[in-house]
Amino acid sequence: MEPIQIVFLIGAALVLGSAVMVVTRRNLIHAALFLILTLSGVAMIFVLLEAFYWAVIQVVVYIGAIAILIIMAIMVTRNVTGDTVKPFNNMAVWAAMLSVVASGSLIWALSYWPAFDQTAPVADTGEYVIRLLGLELFSAEGYLIPTMIASVLLLAALIAAIKSAFPISQEEE
Amino acid sequence: MQFLEDPVLWIAEWLREVLLGWGASELVTNMTLNFLGAFVVGAMIMVIFILLTWIERKAAARFQDRIGPNRVGPFGLIQPIADAVKMLTKEDTRPKGADVVGYVLAPIVSVFSVLMTWAVVPFTQKWIGADLSVGVMYVAAAGSFGIVAVLLAGWSSNNKYSLIGAFRGVAQLISYEVPLFLSLLVPVFLARSMGVNDIITSQTAVLFAIPWLNIPIRGFFVLAAPLSVVIYFISSLAEVGRAPFDLIEAESELVAGYHVEYSGMKFGLFQAAEFLHSFTFAALMALMFFGGWQGPWVGTNNLTGWLLGGFYFMLKTFFFYMMVMWSRLTFPRIRIDQMMNLNWKFMVPVSLVLLMGMPLIDYGLRGQELWLKYLVLFLFNLIVGLIAFAWAARADRRVKTHTRVRFEGRPVAVMPQAPAAAEDETAG
Incomplete structure (x- = not known):
């Protein structure tokens, strides 16, 4: 076994193991912390695939924003420490069966994909990929309009938030 | 290869030969190196932290018209060692009901997030841990672990002051x-790259040479985006x-914020993270806007390359670190609403305007001389800054007149009860 395979197995075990911990922990904060570990593991897999950009985006978006948001939400809605919840209810069996069926059928469908058992070609790494992505996002033939719509929406949300944070002026009162 | 040309590479090559000579495989050798x-980069940064505490004490003393540490060693230089011994020998307390894993993990994650940043910092042209093509994004990613550490420390201490401090x-x-x-994206767009070393090398372009003396003025990005530098500096202070x-650690309200319950070396790690964070942001300011290791007579592949380059980088970094301390010791603490207003109503809109306007100008002036581009960008920054300050x-x-009007008619919660008290006394 090559060393990179060992590293991959460690990463995969990290992702799967901590994902199981996320759904089984009774302490919600611990579950959220294991979620951070899972997301870091996914970032590690991206690094192994030499997709540094996606690894970094994974950390910035999922750990830097979403996981923090989840932890904040838990903290403001629950007691400080030692608050536990029951992770399973009586629908757990059905949920487990459904997820097994769903992931099994996904793997079965993917196995008919011609590239499933081939070695992936070596990807271009470095500057070039990001440049290509940027060109694709901002070219009229590519994804210019969705990108613009998303950015205008975000800008509108930001401006609205700033506007609503100002005190109400006297004329409106 | 000569030792003086590039000592780090020389030592690395020598170690590689030694390890291969011992029969280690190529893989093991590479991994070890x-x-x-x-380890060397991380250890060096931690050693700098020791120096930073001394600088901090001395500078704070000078700003407050004191002498500062002067008993332990010459100029009090060994004071940090004494501090470290004190930290290590203190009792390591843990509050009752604390979440053990989170409580222990938080200071480690805090320091880890700072040390991670230094992987992409070029000390000289060649001494860079990993010249990632996404260097700036990587810095952002490393910083997001710091937030996790703050939350973790505040929550796991089982103390409401820590929790409020963490929030x-x-x-x-x-x-x-x-x-x-947003302000770090300005150098990224000016250099057309996110790699830290690319950003520095694209600041080598000569704008113009001073006539007769023949001294070239290089296009450091501070000349093109001075307002971005100001915004970066203020937000790095807040960060x-x-x-x-x-x-966050307002003593008068929150005792000490999210690390109230920490003592001994765990607190020391938080302190290390804070100092090194300031230092890291000072280094990033030097790299992104002030040309990093560039300066007069820096060569590419010889003694001056690493010696002068490293010297200039450290000089700039320590200068900006001094500026951080200067503002720290000069300005009083601001309120939380002032802090939020400053950010969302002033700095974010201004940096968005800059980020939208500067590429447009750059595109409008494509094919023109570089100095003209820099001049127009500089003027744009100046105008945006003036308008923003006037508007703010x-x-x-x-807001001030408005709040005064609103607060005038407020009813008082408890009316004075002086006459009733007087009656009671006479009755008693």
């Missing part, structure tokens, strides 16, 4: 990350949580 490199801290850190990285933005001053005046 990589781990060793990471404040996270609100502040998340808010100020926005203008921080490290130092005065005037130290309301007007809005500030309006």
Whole structure:
């Protein structure tokens, strides 16, 4: 076994193991912390695939924003420490069966994909990929309009938030 | 290869030959050298932290018209060692009901997030841990672990002051990350690259030479984007949580913020993270806007390359670190609403305008001389800055008069009861 395979197995075990911990922990904060570990593991897999950009985006978006948001939400809605919840209810069996069926059928469908058992070609790494992505996002033939719509929406949300944070002026009162 | 040309590479090559001579495989050798490199960089930063505490004490003393540490060693230079011994020998307390894993993990994650940043910092042209093509994004990613550490420390201490401090801290850190990285995107767009070393090398372009003396003026990005530098500096102050933005650990309200319950070396790690965060942001300011290791007579592949380059980089970094301390010791702490207003109503809009306007100007002036481009960008920054300050001053005046009107008619919660008390006394 090559060393990179060992590293991959460690990463995969990290992702799967901590994902199981996320759904089984009774302490919600611990579950959220294991979620951070899972997301870091996914970032590690991206690094192994030499997709540094996606690894970094994974950390910035999922750990830097979403996981923090989840932890904040838990903290403001629950007691400080030692608050536990029951992770399973009586629908757990059905949920487990459904997820097994769903992931099994996904793997079965993917196995008919011609590239499933081939070695992936070596990807271009470095500057070039990001440049290509940027060109694709901002070219009229590519994804210019969705990108613009998303950015205008975000800008509108930001401006609205700033506007609503100002005190109400006297004329409106 | 000569030792003086590039000592780090020379030592690495020598170690590689030694390890291969011992019969280690290529893989093991590479891994050992990589781990060793990471260890050396991390250890060097921690050693700088020891120096920083001394600088901090001395500078604070000078700003406050004191002498500072002067008993232990010459100029008190061994004082940090004494501090470290004190830290290590203190009792390591843990509050009752604390979440053990989170409580122990938080200071480690805090320091880890700072040390991670130094992987992409080029000390000289060649001494860079990993010249990632996404260097700036990587810095952002490393910083997001710092927020996790703050939340973790505040929550796991099982103390309401820590928790409130952590909430404040996270609100502040998340808010100020926005203008921080919006202003870091300006050098990225000017250099057309996210790699830190690319950003530095694209600042070598000569704008013009001073006539007769023949001294070239290089296009450091501070000349093209001075307003971005100001925004970056202010938001980096907030990001490290130092005065005037130290309301995360406002002593008068929150005891000490998210690390109230920490003692001994665990607290020492938080302190290390804070100092090194300031230092890291000072280094990033030097790299992104002030040309990093560039300076007069820096060569490419010889003694001056690493010696002068490293010297210039450290000089710039320590200068900006001094500026951080200067503002820390000069300005009083601001209130939380002032902090949020400054960020969301001033710095974020201004940096968005800059980020939208500057590429447009750059595109409009494509094919033109570089100095003309820099001049127009500089003027654009100046105009945006003046308009923004004028507008902010007007809005500030309006808010002030408005709040005064609103507070005048407020009923008083408890009416004075003096006559009743007097009656009671006579009755008794």
